[in-house]
Amino acid sequence: MSGDIVMAAKMIGAGLAMIGALGGGIGVGLSVQGAVQGMARNPDTYGNLLSSMILGIAFSEAIAIYCLVIAFLMLFVM
Amino acid sequence: MKKTFKWRWGVHRWIVLALIILNVIAVNKYSPVQPHIQVAAENIMAKPLFTLPVIGDFYLTNALLATLFMYIVIILVALAIRNSVKKDPLAPKGIGGIFEMLVDAIYNMTETTAGKFTPKIFPWFMTILIVLLFANLMKLIPGFESIGLLHHAEEGYEIQALGNGTWSTLLNQKTTTGGYQLIPFLRGVSTDLNFTTALALIAVFMIQVIGVQANGPRYFEKFINVRNIFKKPLFGVIDFIVGLLELISEFAKILSFTFRLFGNMFSGMVLLAVIGVLLPVFMPSGLMLFEIFIGVIQALVFGMLTMVFMAQAAQGHEAEEGHE
Numbered sequence: 001m002s003g004d005i006v007m008a009a010k011m012i013g014a015g016l017a018m019i020g021a022l023g024g025g026i027g028v029g030l031s032v033q034g035a036v037q038g039m040a041r042n043p044d045t046y047g048n049l050l051s052s053m054i055l056g057i058a059f060s061e062a063i064a065i066y067c068l069v070i071a072f073l074m075l076f077v078m
Numbered sequence: 079m080k081k082t083f084k085w086r087w088g089v090h091r092w093i094v095l096a097l098i099i100l101n102v103i104a105v106n107k108y109s110p111v112q113p114h115i116q117v118a119a120e121n122i123m124a125k126p127l128f129t130l131p132v133i134g135d136f137y138l139t140n141a142l143l144a145t146l147f148m149y150i151v152i153i154l155v156a157l158a159i160r161n162s163v164k165k166d167p168l169a170p171k172g173i174g175g176i177f178e179m180l181v182d183a184i185y186n187m188t189e190t191t192a193g194k195f196t197p198k199i200f201p202w203f204m205t206i207l208i209v210l211l212f213a214n215l216m217k218l219i220p221g222f223e224s225i226g227l228l229h230h231a232e233e234g235y236e237i238q239a240l241g242n243g244t245w246s247t248l249l250n251q252k253t254t255t256g257g258y259q260l261i262p263f264l265r266g267v268s269t270d271l272n273f274t275t276a277l278a279l280i281a282v283f284m285i286q287v288i289g290v291q292a293n294g295p296r297y298f299e300k301f302i303n304v305r306n307i308f309k310k311p312l313f314g315v316i317d318f319i320v321g322l323l324e325l326i327s328e329f330a331k332i333l334s335f336t337f338r339l340f341g342n343m344f345s346g347m348v349l350l351a352v353i354g355v356l357l358p359v360f361m362p363s364g365l366m367l368f369e370i371f372i373g374v375i376q377a378l379v380f381g382m383l384t385m386v387f388m389a390q391a392a393q394g395h396e397a398e399e400g401h402e
Contacts, residue, residue: 051187055386058379062334065341072344076115 014071024064031056098360105358109250111235112355113223113260115348119270120261122227140226140262141270148212148267155212187382192389195292199388202284206277207381213267214343214373218366223347226262234258268343268376271336278335281384282328289391297391301325331387335380342376 035053039046119141126135155173162174170178181204188200216222228237228246234257237246248260267273289297299305303321307314346369354362 051382054375054379055382058338058375058383062338062341065338065345068345069337069341072117072341072348076117 010074014074017067017070017074020067021064024060024062024067027060027063028057031060102359108247110354110358111248111250111260113351114231115351117271117344119265119272122261122263139270140265141267141273144216144264144267145213145273147264148209148216151216152208152212184381188385191386193393195288195389195392198288198291199385199392202281202388203381203385206281206384207377209277210268210339210377210380211374213273214377215370216264217266217347217373218370219264222264223262223266224260225264226260228258229261231257231259266343266347268339269347271340274336274340275332277339277380278332281335281380281387282332285331285384285387285391286328288388292392301328335383339376339380342372346372 031053035049035056038049119139121137122140122143123138126137129135159170159174159177162170162172165171166174169175184204184207185196185200188203189196192199228248234253236249236251236253237258238249239246246258248258286297289300299321301321301324303317304314306317350362350365350369353365
């Protein structure tokens with residue numbers, strides 16, 4: 001009985017932890033938006049913008065990945 | 079004579095079709111089993127390899143075995159490149175040519191950011207990039223996370239012997255009494271937290287070393303900034319607090335390096351395992367393509383962030399002085 005409750009709490013906790021991915025998604029969207037607008041205005045900057053964009057995406061994606069790691073730790077550890 | 083590359087689309091099409099049909103047949107005969115997912119790398123041997131007095135036992139884990147395997151592959155590739163460059167030093171063909179292109183592209187990328195510190199920073203970028211490329215792409219080898227030892231488990235699966243009984247396969251029938259679970263021989267190297275932590279520690283430590291080499295002891299003024307505290311008391315205090323934040327961000331770098339790589343690769347592993355059970359035909363291939371993309375991007379991002387932080391540490395102070 002108590003094991004089942006702990007299991008349910010783990011599942012709910014993992015689901016709640018993933019709410020944080022919201023911010024990461026918004027961040028990735030904004031950085032791609034900025035980069036694509038810059039590319040549309042000045043197509044010559046494509047190469048520079050692409051590498052900076054990937055770097056920025058990796059930074060904001062990391063936040064979502066932390067949430068994912070927390071969710072994994074809840075689900076699969078112990 | 080220059081040979082033009084002939085795209086053998088006509089043949090490849092039938093190979094792909096045959097593989098899809100084989101996939102459908104195999105999935106119907108042996109339906110995929112959801113593996114036991116565990117964050118820590120699994121031990122292959124029951125007994126520890128050796129024991130240190132304070133730290134504890136050291137086990138041979140499957141991620142460790144995969145790391146050894148990865149280094150052997152890297153050494154073999156390095157020897158192949160050496161051969162290829164020796165044969166034709168000006169324009170190496172084959173694998174030498176590929177790596178010449180890669181090194182050239184990465185060197186140019188480093189030069190635009192790091193400037194005159196390029197010779198010092200470039201080797202770190204390239205080493206991390208190559209190690210992570212091999213680490214992340216090694217899961218393309220067939221049987222990478224699917225061949226291993228069977229062991230008893232509380233909630234396991236039934237097994238069926240293949241051939242004369244040396245090898246067995248898991249069946250998709252759960253039993254509560256005396257089932258088996260699989261421990262793969264090789265597991266993705268970056269899905270082990272120890273590997274990513276070690277790499278992040280090396281990267282962040284070398285960032286400090288390069289900062290000190292470039293700026294001397296004045297590098298540490300970035301962290302404990304008491305230069306202006308008596309001249310301009312208000313801004314001096316703010317500078318001091320900003321310096322403390324810089325110190326904290328150095329430790330945050332270790333965490334973010336570690337968990338970015340680990341989270342990406344581990345989530346890829348879990349995704350492949352779960353999708354493989356839910357939708358075993360054709361979908362895992364598409365996801366595998368996506369995982370290759372993620373692996374290459376993560377290798378590039380780890381190396382590029384190290385390079386950018388090293389360049390900042392090396393030239394940050396000079397830029398600050400230039401503003402004043």
